[in-house]
Amino acid sequence: MTTAPDAAETGVRGILAPVRFARMLQVVLLLLLAVCAVRYVLRHEWDATAALILGGAVVLAVIALMQGLVPRHGAWPAAWTLIVCALWVALTLTAPSFAWCAVPLAFQVLQILPFWPASAVVSVMTAVVVAAELRLNPELDPTIFAGPMAIAVATVVAYRALDREATARQRLVDELTEAQAELAAAEHRAGGLAERARLSREIHDSVGQNLTSINLLLQAAEQGWDRRPDAARAQVRTAADSARAGLDEVRRVVRDLAPAELDGTAASLPAAVQRAVTDAAHSGLTVDFRVHGEVDRVPLPVASAVIRTVRGALANVAEHARASRAVVSLTAQPGELRLDIRDDGVGFDARPAARRQAAVQRRAQGRGYGLDGIAERIAVVGGNLDIESAPGEGTTLSAVFPVTERTP
Numbered sequence: 001m002t003t004a005p006d007a008a009e010t011g012v013r014g015i016l017a018p019v020r021f022a023r024m025l026q027v028v029l030l031l032l033l034a035v036c037a038v039r040y041v042l043r044h045e046w047d048a049t050a051a052l053i054l055g056g057a058v059v060l061a062v063i064a065l066m067q068g069l070v071p072r073h074g075a076w077p078a079a080w081t082l083i084v085c086a087l088w089v090a091l092t093l094t095a096p097s098f099a100w101c102a103v104p105l106a107f108q109v110l111q112i113l114p115f116w117p118a119s120a121v122v123s124v125m126t127a128v129v130v131a132a133e134l135r136l137n138p139e140l141d142p143t144i145f146a147g148p149m150a151i152a153v154a155t156v157v158a159y160r161a162l163d164r165e166a167t168a169r170q171r172l173v174d175e176l177t178e179a180q181a182e183l184a185a186a187e188h189r190a191g192g193l194a195e196r197a198r199l200s201r202e203i204h205d206s207v208g209q210n211l212t213s214i215n216l217l218l219q220a221a222e223q224g225w226d227r228r229p230d231a232a233r234a235q236v237r238t239a240a241d242s243a244r245a246g247l248d249e250v251r252r253v254v255r256d257l258a259p260a261e262l263d264g265t266a267a268s269l270p271a272a273v274q275r276a277v278t279d280a281a282h283s284g285l286t287v288d289f290r291v292h293g294e295v296d297r298v299p300l301p302v303a304s305a306v307i308r309t310v311r312g313a314l315a316n317v318a319e320h321a322r323a324s325r326a327v328v329s330l331t332a333q334p335g336e337l338r339l340d341i342r343d344d345g346v347g348f349d350a351r352p353a354a355r356r357q358a359a360v361q362r363r364a365q366g367r368g369y370g371l372d373g374i375a376e377r378i379a380v381v382g383g384n385l386d387i388e389s390a391p392g393e394g395t396t397l398s399a400v401f402p403v404t405e406r407t408p
Helices: 022-043 048-069 076-094 096-112 115-136 142-224 229-254 266-281 300-321 352-364 370-380
Strands: 286-292 325-333 336-343 384-389 395-402
Touching (some): 022 048, 115 142, 142 300, 266 300
Parallel strands (some): 286 325
16 A cells, blocks of 8 residues: 655645645745736836845745755755745845735745744744835834734634644544454454364364264174174275265365265255265164155255254264164245254253353363254354253254345
8 A cells, every 4th residue: 555755754744735736836926926026116216226126036936946846855845945935034024015925935834844833934924024014004003913913823723723634534544444454354364263163064064974974884893793794894885985975075175065965956955865864874873854845946055054964963863862763854844944853862951051061071072063063054054953852852953944045
């Protein structure tokens, strides 16, 4: 981002520094010098004094024209301003006709010098104007004093107020810009954290659940290898299939695609749920799948969440619930899709406080997200999860998903 040059570098530090009208002030000063010189010539005889005064006016005009050649850094602009003002003071005290040139010069002073030095120079210029007017009109006239002083004070005070308002406004703009930058950084950090959490859940639900299934199959094969070799070999083959499916799922997670069972289309949701149920049954758990109503096309993120919820919930049942049977129900309702997963396992204390304590223990042991991860995934797509369980009474998970596309 390009920033304005620092005041100490440019040498322009007055309350009118932000206003770019130096060229216009230069033109006005030259015009007034010309008019005042003509007025002087018309009212005075030509002599050595007139030649000196007109020569001074020419010198002042030349120096004014040289403003563009003066370096704009350091003390050069201030030095140029003070030289021009000194020449004008000498010229005006000699020929009061040039007093009107004080107007553009005062604006130059307010543009270049800092406020208090500029105020001092403008005060001196006002005193010079009053002295010049007294030379033209020696009679005591209060307006000669009050007029220039009032104009000078009003000009300085007005521009000082405008300068303070502009400074305050710029400060607000800077603070707003800084706040926007901080907000963008916070959103970036939050987006990174959300993406990390999403990937963590995806890996847990794909790689983690596949590894759990493979582990259970291999354990069953090991236990029955001598007594039921054919069944054990079938379980090993199923474990190999799960390993290949897990590898495919990892690749899909890396590419941020839908679960493998969906084959990239949300219209295949019932068939995809059936495949997830069948995979869970290979671990020794009897699982029934039921569909109620006609499941039309649903948003792909919702279909993905449904599949991962089924797989995660059945993996939890197979690993922790010590259940012999589970039932998965998919019910199509107007505007929403309901998923129910029931098992006849040992159950657990589903009260919020007990679940929080269990989650803390699970994280301390380095285990997965469990039901909290399932609930978070459902919430991401706008759904909600209800859990009913008690020790010795099995567990029921009821998830409701919206089936209309959400607009951002």
